[in-house]
Amino acid sequence: MKTISTLLSLSLVMFLSNAQSIEKFSIDSGGASVTAGGIQMLYTIGEVNVQELSAGGISVSEGFINADLKISINPKLFLQGPILNPTNAGLMNDDLRASGYIPTTSPYSDAATCNASVFNVTGTNAIVDWVWLELRDKTDNTSVILSQSALLQRDGDVVATDGVSNINLNVASDDYFVVVNHKNHLGIMTNTPVAITRSSGPSVIDFTDVNTTTYGTQAQATLTSGAKALWAGDVNGDGLVNFAGDVNGVTTDIILFSANTDFNTNYDFVNGYFKSDVFLDGNVSFSNEVNQILLSVILYPLNTGFNSQYNLFAEQLPSPSALRSTAQLSLDQLRLERALEIIELINNNN
Ligand SMILES: [Ca+2]
Ligand SMILES: [Ca+2]
Ligand SMILES: [Ca+2]
Structure with a gap:
């Protein structure tokens, strides 16, 4: 049973010169009427209800306002x-x-x-x-x-x-x-x-x-101020911050950036809204993003051996969020495969 706490609806009934009157009628669980200066206000308190009344040529509808x-x-x-x-x-x-x-x-x-x-x-x-x-x-x-x-x-x-x-x-x-x-x-x-x-x-x-x-x-990072913050660096959004997965995400965004016609991984003008932008500064820089991912992995409190290939820096949720659509996931996979193909081609030509 929901709590009844909210003024649901207001109905204004204006009394004409011959004082036609509409009596309060409500199927709600509470209500009252107030009269002042020839205007009567009716209100009801309760759950969802829409009703219409008419008398003497005047119709009044009361609606349900549910924001609260x-x-x-x-x-x-x-x-x-x-x-x-x-x-x-x-x-x-x-x-x-x-x-x-x-x-x-x-x-x-x-x-x-x-x-x-x-x-x-x-x-x-x-x-x-x-x-x-x-x-x-x-x-x-x-x-x-x-x-x-x-x-x-x-x-x-x-x-x-x-x-x-x-x-x-x-x-x-x-x-x-x-x-x-x-x-x-x-x-x-x-x-x-x-x-x-x-x-x-x-x-x-x-x-x-x-x-x-x-x-x-260790679900969150501790900032120098002592405040907590969500860990950065899950560039590929798989719930892990790790070198193997997340550096590939940075490479993909840089290699596939349309103006980077030479497929240069050190191209520094990838500007926009990218998952690989660890700092959310609007630019994807290989050295910048990858250094932070590495630093986070090495300094993760449970990685006591400071191992750069540490693979247990994981999102602390009992089951993953469905924040990414399946269409987005398959698009990301295609982009990654395309980027890896380009890198392989470049390596074969060198
Ligand atoms: Ca605020
Ligand atoms: Ca990841
Ligand atoms: Ca950045």
């Missing part, structure tokens, strides 16, 4: 890539936005869209990139109840596609595991289900706070 019935959450997170070398301490860089590279269609499988004007905002609430959000079943943390794209502000707030609002989710008040993810970072999940109700306002989940425990081991 959705649950609302306000997650906060940092991405390691854009905050490793921050222009402003404590804020992620927003180079992708400043260069006009963030697409108005989300790169994730729901292909959510936003208005281009959302990217005009500068300062602490400027948009860094699209992120991915999931609610998972409190009794089965592999079962995704709801997932959707959202936008990330420089100060870590995850917001709706208008760039400012809390995220409304069309599910019942309950406890959920909350997952956040990004196309080239490792996703994370709350360690325990979080109560998300519509009566208590937006549920704040601060993944940057060291006291917010997350599922698994």
Whole structure:
């Protein structure tokens, strides 16, 4: 049974000179009427209901307004890539936005869209990139109840596609595991289900706070400030940060860049919106991106042998997110194969 808490509908009934009157009628579970200055306001409280009344030539419809019935959450997170070398301490860089590279269609499988004007905002609430959000079943943390794209502000707030609002989710008040993810970072999940109700306002989940425990081991990077951030460097989006897989992703984007007609892996002008752009600075540089991937692998806390080929630097989720569409996955695979063919041709000719 859902909590009855919201003023659902307002109906205005104007009394004409001969004082025709419509009596309040409602199949809702509560309501009242107020009369002042010849105007009577009727309202009802309850669940979904649309009804029409008519009397004396006056018709009144009352509708159902449901925005407040959705649950609302306000997650906060940092991405390691854009905050490793921050222009402003404590804020992620927003180079992708400043260069006009963030697409108005989300790169994730729901292909959510936003208005281009959302990217005009500068300062602490400027948009860094699209992120991915999931609610998972409190009794089965592999079962995704709801997932959707959202936008990330420089100060870590995850917001709706208008760039400012809390995220409304069309599910019942309950406890959920909350997952956040990004196309080239490792996703994370709350360690325990979080109560998300519509009566208590937006549920704040601060993944940057060291006291917010997350599922698994070493799920996030620790910044020099002490704040937590999603690990950067999963360029090929397979849930691992490793040299073998992710360096290939960088090579692919550079080799297949249309202006790089010589197929030069050290070509430095690959500008745009690429998964291989570890720092989210709008440019893919082989040395820049690969050095960071290597550094992350070597310094990963569980890689105690500082092994550059370490293969266990994995996303700490009980089951993968479905943030990438199958069409995108097969396109990525084709691009990788094409890039490897070109590299082989070049090597054979040398
Ligand atoms: Ca903010
Ligand atoms: Ca990877
Ligand atoms: Ca870059």
